[in-house]
Amino acid sequence: MKKILLTVLTMHMASMLFSQSKAEDVKSFMLKNGMKVMVLEDHSIPNANMYLFWKVGSRNEYPGITGLSHFFEHMMFNGSKKYGPKMFDRTMEAAGGSNNAYTTENVTVYTDWFPSSSLETIFDLEADRIANLALDSTMVESERGVVLSERSTGLENSNFRNISEEVKASAFSAHPYRWSVIGYESDIKNWSIDDLQRYFDTYYAPNNAVVVISGDVTLAGVKKLASQYFEPIPAQPAPRKIHTVEPEQRGEKRVMVQKQVSTPNVLIAYHVPETQHEDHYALDVLNSVLSSGKSSKLYSYLVDENQYATSVFSYMPESFDPNLFYIYGIAGQDVDAVKLENEILNVIDGVIENGITEKELQKVKNQKLMEFYKTLETIDGKSDTLGTYELYFGDYKKMYFAPEAYEKVTTEDIKRVAKKYFTKNNRTVGVLQNSEPALGEESK
């Protein structure tokens, strides 16, 4: 297809987009204590949600307290002044609500889903634990067991988990992204209540949070409850900045993990810039070109045409600081790790040398638009994505302009970023397999 036709098609879709949902539909306000609240009214179902994004994750930790952000995510459910141990969940579930939470390298996110009639209960519950968390030593001890089980079941059931921990640890030598979000086992067993209290005082301050509420609510109603429940919680001094910059990598790093597997797993990671960097959209498009769908470069070549792998994916997390672009493959029958690695690198080299076609680029733009619509299908998708854009891109409005940002990416950009970042010196290669091949053994 011709480039001009593709462009017209996309512009048409971009204009359709504006009739669906607008950045102006999202209202935001700042409480006096520095907590930012965003509201998106949607009355399609009698439900709402509240997403609380805290700017604290494993990047805020240091050896000795690795995993503490995630452990804290658990402790936030274990009792505060008004609602003692277990009462947060019991009260919320009895009010028809449910919740969950997750922790990443950058943020800790709490999610509440509830019938909109229970909105005030949710505010009361959240305000109580933010203002008055009570760290109970019995709960801390039993929660250590829970988190050790969570850590262990991840390693038991996921080869990716096993290899990615090692690859991260090798790729980063200075920046705190080098340890896993769940942390080291010895740290989980040994951190103290004082460590927890200090963490809470430092990071769980209203000025360190962004709140998103979507669903069957009114802006006025949310404003009233936010000023009643959240505004009295005092602000705290801004947490210390993470100033460690990972030094430039000066040669390929390699890491090997031995584990009983039927075929080897290979994980290749390249250092890439943070989400707000100008190359982000091009790298994100490249990520999709490589592994989104059966016609993607890695899948079609490795899995489909040649059976070098049974599955493959690539992944680039949103990130405050420069992070990694991961490419992961599970070898096909009788394919060894060396072969799989070489074939993955063949695909990468192909992009560096020949770039991608206009059609491949347009395909990804269309896929991004589809993803955007799916996001808007649910109140959950709306809150999650608005919060993500606010934190990682610096402005929730950018969610609505993402199709335009992707539209600006050219095939030249893709070739340029592939060449810039996918270099040998900039990569870490991890292999997970039964045992190390003997010296001198040749690949098939």
Place this chain on the structure above:
Amino acid sequence: MKNTINKLFVFFVALLLTNSIVAQEDFKLPEYTKIQLKNGLTIYLMERHEVPLIQFTAVFPAGAVNDVKEKSGLAAVTADALVLGSKNYTKSQIEENTEFLGASISSGAGKESAYLVSSFMKKDQKVVMDILKDVLLNPTFPTDEVEKMVSRKIAEMDQMKESPRSVLSNYYNKFVFGEHPYGNPEEGTKASLQQIQNKDLINFYKEQYNPSKSAIAIVGDFNTKSMKVEVEKLFGAWKSSAKTGNILPDLPVTDKARVLLVNKEDARETTFYIGGPGISRNNPDFVGIRVINTILGGRFTSWLNDELRVNSGLTYGARSSFTPYKLGGTFVISTFTANENTEKTIDLALETYKKLHTKGLDEEILTSAKNYVKGQFPPDYETNSALSILLTDMYIYDFDESYINTFTKQVDALNTQKAAELIQKYFPKDNFQFVLIGKASEIGELAKKYGEVEQLEITNDGF
């Protein structure tokens, strides 16, 4: 993650906690049109205009229950292979033409039915539906593509077993259903997959894909009247000489407690189910059973999660669930724990479960669970995809929209006395069936305590 326990069932409610009576409108299924084409194909059309997307879900009576032992996995291979090529489109055309539009097409088979699912933008309706028609009516099952897919599936069989969680239900179903077709593993086995040839797919398709036993649900941004014309034009042409409806035998009944121990030499934790007979999807007490299961193991504060996780720190999560099929189903308690805590955890799970029968439910916990399931209900049907699956489930499992429209009423009608009756009737009391995946040298002895033990190596082919 705080927890990964799946949401079970849910409902819509408007009040609670306060005693105020708020006028409350029950959550209703959006309007839809149901028609039957001359060839017997059932069509559901539901208009939704929030986003310019359309969801297509088709179901066929071609699930793993139709597999024969020597060629176990054939149903799944055939369904997956629908998109490997058709009369007018090669495999790469199917993939590239849809993916270029941001659309997706996928197919597969479950226990009782096979499916073809697609998601696309409104403006691409004609292009994508023409492909859907061709892959459904005129699949060619090209030999080279089928062979590649089968060999990939064989490699994946071993890979799956590297994660106990992903194969536990296969072992469990085989253990409790035995030779009954419900015991057939959807993925097949390495040995059976090796037997499957391209002609088997062609025959299976001819025998099992029958419009008069199939349904298509289309949900999204379209006009019903013109979509009806379109659907008749495309799918009215589907002719088939397929035989219809296998009659399945009755489910086997167990009269003793049994344990299947699956040895995984490098296991550091034991992953297990404790279970018994479940219910069929169209059971009239389905909603009430869900409410009770919510209390037992269907939410974060459930008894099982509270005891095994919150109070004792033995596991990251514990739950219970009913998996319903047409004839019946399974009920299981599921969790995992470190090798050395296995016995303690199984005992605590059994002790906690027992309270359902010995102690029963009080008013307060029942009210909480009723509020919970009602409050969590509407988001379950928020997307075009979820609604299209609901419609096709109604077709497969023979229930109707009263499930949605009377949901609140049914939940409200449950009182402690009725709950006690349901517990007595549907929650197994004894003869539990255990499947433990773990390190036999460490847990083999204790397994004997729970029933007659049968042991398998996880590295053996099959389940």
